[in-house]
Amino acid sequence: MRYLDPYTPRSGTSEVRVNHYDLALDYDILPNTLRARAVLDARVLEDCSALSLDLEGLTVDRVLVNGQLSSFKHSKHKVVVDAREGFFVDEALTVEIHYAGTPSPASGAWGDIGWEELSDGVLVAGQPVGAATWFPCNDHPSQKATFRVSVLVDSDYTAISNGALLAVDRQGDRTAWTWESREPVATYLATVQMGQYRRGPVEPDRYPPARVPLTLACGEHLWARAQHVLAKQHAMMSVFEQRFGAYPFDDYGVVVTDDELEIPLESQPLSIFGPNHLTESWESERLIAHEMAHQWFGNSVTPASWSDIWLNEGFAHYAEWVWSEASGRRSTHDQAVAAHADLSGAKQKLVIGDPGPKKMFDDRVYVRGALTLHALRMSMGDQTFFTILQRWTAQNRCGNVTTAEFLALASEVSGRPAEPLLHDWLFEKKLPALP
Numbered sequence: 006m007r008y009l010d011p012y013t014p015r016s017g018t019s020e021v022r023v024n025h026y027d028l029a030l031d032y033d034i035l036p037n038t039l040r041a042r043a044v045l046d047a048r049v050l051e052d053c054s055a056l057s058l059d060l061e062g063l064t065v066d067r068v069l070v071n072g073q074l075s076s077f078k079h080s081k082h083k084v085v086v087d088a089r090e091g092f093f094v095d096e097a098l099t100v101e102i103h104y105a106g107t108p109s110p111a112s113g114a115w116g117d118i119g120w121e122e123l124s125d126g127v128l129v130a131g132q133p134v135g136a137a138t139w140f141p142c143n144d145h146p147s148q149k150a151t152f153r154v155s156v157l158v159d160s161d162y163t164a165i166s167n168g169a170l171l172a173v174d175r176q177g178d179r180t181a182w183t184w185e186s187r188e189p190v191a192t193y194l195a196t197v198q199m200g201q202y203r204r205g206p207v208e209p210d211r212y213p214p215a216r217v218p219l220t221l222a223c224g225e226h227l228w229a230r231a232q233h234v235l236a237k238q239h240a241m242m243s244v245f246e247q248r249f250g251a252y253p254f255d256d257y258g259v260v261v262t263d264d265e266l267e268i269p270l271e272s273q274p275l276s277i278f279g280p281n282h283l284t285e286s287w288e289s290e291r292l293i294a295h296e297m298a299h300q301w302f303g304n305s306v307t308p309a310s311w312s313d314i315w316l317n318e319g320f321a322h323y324a325e326w327v328w329s330e331a332s333g334r335r336s337t338h339d340q341a342v343a344a345h346a347d348l349s350g351a352k353q354k355l356v357i358g359d360p361g362p363k364k365m366f367d368d369r370v371y372v373r374g375a376l377t378l379h380a381l382r383m384s385m386g387d388q389t390f391f392t393i394l395q396r397w398t399a400q401n402r403c404g405n406v407t408t409a410e411f412l413a414l415a416s417e418v419s420g421r422p423a424e425p426l427l428h429d430w431l432f433e434k435k436l437p438a439l440p
Contacts, residue, residue, distance in 0.1 A: 009145040012311035012362040015082050016134045017145030018057045021098070023047045024150055028140050030197065031157045032164075037122055039063070040105045043140050049096040056086045056100070059137035059144040061119075063106035071099050084141055102141045111138050114363055123264045126162065126200030128277065130270050133311060133365075136192040147309045147405050149189035156197060157181045163202040165222055165260055167195060167273055186273070188254060188403050191307050196272040198260045203228055207259070210236035217242050217252045223261035227280055231261050234283045234293075237332075241294055244331040245301065245324065250395035253305035253402050257297065268292075271299035287334065291325040298324030301398050309405040312359045314366070315431070316406060319357070319374015326375060341379040341439065344372050348436055358408055358431035376439070377430040383440040384426055385419050393418045 009017035025046040032039050041063075049056070061082050068077045068086055076087045086100060110117035111134065119138030121128045129139065136144045153171075156164035160180040168186030200222075207219040210233070219238055223231050238259070246252055258275035266279030269292050276296035282289050302320035326340040335343075348369065355369045357377070364370070382390040393415050397406075400414070408431065415423035429437045 009147065010310050010312075012365060013134050013145070016059050016137065017148065018059075018143055020049065020051050020053050020092070021047045021056050021058075021143060022050055023143050023148060026140065026142065026150055026152050026154075026195070028152070028154045029157075030139075030155065032127070032199070034126070034159055034162060034199070037107050038105070039108050039139070041103070041140065043102045043104070045098075045100040045102070045141070047098045047100055049092045049094055049098060052091065052093050054088060054091050056088075056092055056098075058084045058086070058100075058102075058141045059134075060084045060102075060104065060141040061111050061137045062109055063104045063139075065141075066103040066105060068103075069101040072101075082137070104141065108139050111135060115366065120197075123200065123262055125263060126198075128198060128262060128264075128266075128270075129196045129272075130277075131193040131195060131272075132270075133193055136195055139197065140195070142192045142195075144192045146191040146193060146307050146311070149191050149307065149403070149405070151188070152186045152190055152195055153183070154185075154195075154197065155181055155183040156199070158199060161201055162199050163204060163222060165196075165198040165202070165204075165258070165275070167275075169255065188273075188305075190273050191304075194271070194273040194304055196275070196277075198222070198262075198275075198277060200224065200260075200262060202260070207235050207238060208232055209239040212236055212239040213243065215239040215242035216246065218256040220256060220258040221261070222258065224263050227261055227263075227283065230280075230283050231259075234285070234289070235259055237290070238293065238297065240332070241297055241328055244328060245298060248327055248391055248394065249298070249301045249324075250398040253301060253398065257300060269296050271296045271303060273304040274300055287329075290332075291329070294325050294328040295321045305403055306398055306401045307405050309407050311362070311365055313406070313408050314360065315357045315370050315374035315377070316408065316411065318366075318371040319377060322371040323375035323378045326379075337379065338383075341376055345376055345436070345439055348372055348376070353434045353436050356432055356434055373430065373436070377427055380430055380437070380440055381415060381423065381427060385415075385421070389419050 007019040008014045027044040029042045065079045068075045078085045108120035110119040119135030154166040164182035166184035172183040174181040202222040204222045207221045254274035260277045265281040270277040298321040303317035326337040330337045412423045
């Protein structure tokens with residue numbers, strides 16, 4: 006087995022590709038107990054005697070391979086499924102894993118990640134290695150798969166997952182919520198959100214309605230406030246479609262938890278905020294724009310390795326500046342000049358094209374990533390720059406990408422080599438001057 010990524014060496018495996026996850030979760034809120042079955046449709050990538058999958062903090066009861074009971078070992082981080090005669094390249098497998106326990110977040114260099122209990126419900130924050138806290142998986146952004154997730158929970162609660170809601174089946178005092186994502190999802194973006202939530206459309210209020218349906222889930226006591234603050238998403242969506250190209254999914258949802266959150270979270274195709282983000286301030290507005298922009302940059306177009314995290318965060322941060330200008334606030338260039346001045350006074354010990362695992366979520370990756378894009382825009386001009394972004398999102402929809410591929414596309418569209426222009430921004434510590 007080869008590790009997929011030096012940034013997350015405990016996660017992911019080169020032995021197998023999972024194409025589809027079918028998850029059936031039976032969850033009791035108050036005792037925080039989970040009983041679950043995961044069925045993985047997979048294909049073997051390497052000849053091997055056993056397959057490793059990521060699963061942390063839960064207990065495996067039994068494993069079946071192609072309908073037959075299989076022996077397995079379960080360490081702290083891995084489920085290792087044995088084969089009597091070995092697994093062989095290009096072999097199709099159905100792996101069924103029954104597991105249970107008390108789910109909890111995994112602790113590590115990035116804090117607590119994964120399945121988290123709220124004061125009254127559940128939140129999943131999977132980036133970068135939290136998926137394994139609630140289902141067995143090949144946990145790496147390059148390993149996208151389709152998902153079907155069914156959650157059986159007390160009927161007072163709403164369970165939300167990725168994609169479209171297929172069914173709501175009430176079974177006495179419990180209800181099964183079934184969701185399906187036909188577009189491939191990176192495991193860190195797979196999610197379950199539970200709470201005593203009301204669901205419905207986001208009303209456009211004074212804004213022209215967006216082409217894309219926008220939805221909201223939150224407590225009844227937050228409904229009016231959330232509707233008022235989030236109405237501007239209709240205008241955001243229209244601006245981002247104009248600048249970045251067609252929205253890559255069927256709809257966009259927001260979940261607002263009852264608990265305050267330190268930072269909002271992106272999933273696919275939804276984002277999660279706390280009530281503390283429902284304000285009229287620019288700080289809240291920019292975060293709302295940032296999380297929506299991740300649907301293009303990060304969720305649909307996903308880095309093939311974590312070293313290219315600037316392709317997520319730099320692009321989403323730049324979208325904040327795009328929205329600032331479009332909404333009549335500070336211009337994109339003024340935002341860039343101010344950000345550059347701030348960074349000039351900070352330590353320049355970070356290479357955003359490969360920041361290292363401890364610094365992959367450093368603010369400088371976000372801000373300098375946005376400045377990198379602004380430098381490209383200033384050099385290429387608006388028409389060429391936004392053509393590059395639109396080609397980027399269209400050609401790589403629901404796929405995985407690298408920095409080298411972005412530079413190649415920018416060179417192709419502009420007719421000018423992009424790597425010399427952006428090299429110092431991406432691969433040197435010293436902060437370049439704005440063009």
